Amino acid sequence: MRPGTFSKLAILGTLLLVLAVVPLVLPSPFHLRVATLVWINATAALGLALLIGLAGQVSLGHAGFMGIGAYATALGPKHLGLDPLSSMALGIFAAALLALLVGRPILRLKGHYLAVATLGLGILVHLVIVSEVPVTGGPDGIQLPHVELLGRRVTGPELWYWITGTGVVLAAWLALNLEDSSTGRALRALHDSEIAASVVGVDVARHKLVVFVIAAVYAALAGGLFALFNRFVTPDVAGFLRSIELVTMVVIGGMGSILGAVVGAALLTVLPQALTVFHEYEHAVLGLLIVLFMVFLRQGIVPGLAGRVVRRRSA
Amino acid sequence: MNRRPLLLGVVSAALFATSGAVRAADAIKIGSFLSVTGPASFLGDPEKRTLELYVEKINAAGGVLGRELELVIYDDGGDANNARTFATRLVESDKVVAVVGGTTTATTLAAIPVLEDAQIPFISLAGGIEIIEPTKPFTFKTPHTDRMACEKIFEDVKKRGLAKVGLISSTAGFGASMRNQCLTVAPARGIEIVADERYAAGDTDTTPQLNKIRGSGAEAIVNADFGQGPAIVTRNVRQLGIDIPLYQSHGVASKSFIELAGAAAEGVRLPAAAMLVPDQLPDDDPQKTVVLDYRAAYESSQNQPVSTFGGHAYDGLMLLVQAIQKAGSTDGVKVRDALRETKGFVGTGGVVNLSATDHMGLDLSAFRMLEIRNGTWQLLY
C-alpha cells in the first residue's frame, strides 16, 4: 500500500458511516438536498479521479459527459416517449460511446494539449445543448417527469439521499477494485512513466482509453441521477465552469485518492452554502480558500492530512 | 480518518449558524434568490439593491402588520441548480413566508416546484412567458414578457410600413428566449424574419453577423439581449454604416446602455416601461408619481442610474406587502388569494390587474415605445 492511501475496507466503511450519520445529524430536506448533491458530484469526481489520479490524464471538459447523461435522461421521455430510467441508461451508453470514439485520437495528446482538446469537447457538447432550443429547451432548461418504479413515484429528499448515497458507495467500490486490478497496476505504471510502461509491454493506449470511458460513464451516471433527482436541468450542468469545478474537487481532495474525490466534492458543494454568511465577499473567500488549500495541502486534503498524521506518529 | 466527522461538524455549524440567525422573533421573513453575480449580474445587482433599500424604508415606516420585514437574499450566480438549492433553503431553513426573486427565467423555473410544493407565494422577476403560462397556483411575475416586447416592436415596424426584419440575438438565456418568442409571433403580426443571426454571451464583435443581415434584405434589425451585447451590436451597426431602423429590447432599459453605445445609440428604438421617462409622462398618468419616487429613492442612495430591473423588484415587493396587509396574515394561501385580488396596482412596470388566471396582470399598454435622441430617452407613444 502506498503512503497516504487507506485500505479498501476502511474507505468503504468511512463512506457507509458518513452515509448513515448525515441524515441523523442533518434531517431537514434542505440539508438532505445538499448532501444528495454532494453524492452526485462525488460520483462524477470519482470517475475523474481515476482519470487524473490513476491515469494521469486531465480532462477540462468532463461536465460535457455529465450533460449528455442529464440531457438524455430529460429528453428521452419528452421526445421518444421512453421512461426516464431507460433514457438514463441510453445516456450513459451514449457518453461511453462518445468517449470510446473520440478517446483514441484525443488521448494521443499529452498534458496541456489533452486538456485543451477535452475542453473543446466539453464546449461543443454545451454549445449543442444551448443552441438546439426546440430539442433541448435551450438556456431556459427543461423539466422532467417523476420517476416511477414498480408503479410508485420515486420522490422525496430522503429517498434520493439514499439512492445517490448508495450510488456513490458502489462507484467507490468499483473504483477501488479497479485500482487493485491488473488494469489499475498498469495504469499506475503508465502514470509513473509512460515510456517505461510501454517498454515492459503495457498497452498504454488501450488502458488510457478504458479509464477514459469509465470516467465518462461515471460522469454520465452522475448527470442522469442529477436530472432525475432535480427534475429540472439547464445547460449549466455541461458548462466549462462545472468542468473546472469537477477538476478542482479531485485536486483539492487529493489526486489519486478515492476518499479525496468524495471529500473534495463535499467541500466544493457545501462551501458555497456556508460562505453565504460573507455576503458579497463570498466569491473572494472561496478563491482564497482554494489557493490556501492548494498551497498548504498541495497533495490534496486526504493524502495531505494523512501524510501529516503519519509523520507526527513516526516523529 | 477522524477528520470527516470534524469537517461535518464545522460545516453543519456553519449551516445552522446562518439559518439560526433570527433577529426579531416576530419579523416577517421574505426570501429572495437573485443572480447578483455571474452573467445576469447586470439585472440581479439592481434587484438586490432595490429589495434592501425598500425593506429598510418599510421597516422605518413601521413595517407590515406592525411587524418588521426581514429579508434573506442568496446569490445564485445565475446557475439554476443553485437557485433550486437556495429556494429549498429559504423554505426549509429560513422558513420565509414569501419569495420575491428569480432574476432569470431558468433560475425561476428551477425554483417553482420547490415553492409550489411548499405553497409559498413566489413573485418572479424574470421575463419568460413559461413562468406564468400555464398558470401555477403560487407563482406570479412582475416584468413584461419577451413576447410582449416582440409584439410591441413588430407593431412599430408595421407602423413604419416595413415588414422584413433581421433578428440578432445572444445565445444566453434572455436573448434565446426572446428570439424564440419573436420567431413565434412574427407571422401573426405580418412580419417576415429574413435573417436569424446569433452570438455567444461575451462576444465582443458582431460585424460578421450584421454583415449577413445587411445582405439579407432586412428593412429593420431587432436585437434581443441585455448587458454588454446590445451596446456592441449598436456600435457595430453604426460602424458598418447600416442605416435601417434598429430596435433593442426592454433588456437594455437603463441609462448605462446609452453611455456604453455612445453616439451610435442615436435613433435606436425600444419598448420599455415608463420608468425611463417619468418626466415626459403627462401629469395625469397614474405611473408618474410612483416612478418619479422610485427613481429619486434609488439614485440618491445607490449612486447609479435606475434600471427597469430594479423596478421589477420594487413592484414585486410592493405587490407582496400590499397582499400581506390585505390578507391580514402571512399564511401562504391567504396571501396568494389576496395577490390574485390585486386590481389597479400602480407599479414601475405598469398598472397591474391580477386574477386567478392572469398572474402577471400587464397588457401591451404597459410598454412605451421610446427612441434615443440627443443621448436621452424620448417617449414616442
Place this chain on the structure above:
Amino acid sequence: MAEFVQLLFAGLTTGAVYALVALGFTLIFQASEVVNFAQGEFVMLGGMVTVFAYNAGVPLPLAALLAVVVAAATGTLLHSLAIAPAKGATVVTLIIVTIGASILIRGLAQIIFDKQFHALPAFSGDEPLRVFGAAILPQSLWVLGGSGTIVLGLWLFMERTLLGKAVRATAANRLAAELVGIDTRLVLTLAFAVSAAIGAVGGILVTPITLTSYAVGTLLALKGFAAAMLGGIGNPVGAVVGGLVLGLLEAFAAGWISSTYKDGVAFLVILLVLFALPQGLLGRAAVGRV
C-alpha cells in the same frame, strides 16, 4: 471583397487580444511550466482600472499607465504569495491555484469596482475608415498596432537584453540557470509581472471596442489558453499565430458558416489540428517530460 475585408479585420482585432492573452500564458509557461488561468483577470484589470481612474478625472494616458502598474503588481503578488509557496506541486495543482486566484481577483474586483459594464472613449475617434468597402474602426488599428509593438518589444527584450537571456535560460533549464548564477526567482517574478502588464495593455486597447466588466476575464482565459495550445505552448510566435487564427476562425465561421456554431467551428478546427499536429501549429517537437 468588402465582406472578406470586413471579416478579416473583425477576426484580426478579436484575434489580437487572444494573441496577447496567449502570449501571457506562454511567457509564464516558459519560465515556470505553470499554466496561469488567472491571465484573463489581468486583461480585466487593465480595462477596469483605466475606466475607474479615467472617470475619477485622471488623464487617459496616466490612467492606462496606472492600470498596467496595478496589473503588474497583481501578477507579482500572484507569484510570490501563491505560486512560489506551492513550488514543487504538480502541474494540475498549480493550475487549480491559478483558478483559485482568478476567482479571488474577480471576487475582489466586483466589490472594489462594480458589476456594471463600462466603456472608454476610442483613442482616435469613432468614425470608421473605409478600406475596400469595409468599415474599419480606428481603434482596431490601435489594437493591431499596439499588439504588434508588444510582440516586437518582447522579442527584442528576449533576444537582446541580458535579463531576457536569463529568462530564456531559466526556461530552457532552471537548474543549469541557477548554476551559472541566474536569480531564477527574480526571473519568475519578472515573467509574471510582464505577462500581467501585457494582458493589461490588451485590456486597455480593446475596452473602447469591446467594453469591460469585472467578469470578462474568464472567457478570455479560456480563449487565450485555446489559442496558446493551438499555436503550440511555449512558443511566443505560436501564441501570436494561435490567437490570430482563433480570432479569424470565429469571424469567418460566423460570417460564412453559422453564427450559432462559430465557437464550435473554432474548437472543432483546434481538435482537428491537434489530431494532426499533437504539439500545435508551431510547437516544439515531442519532448516527453517525465
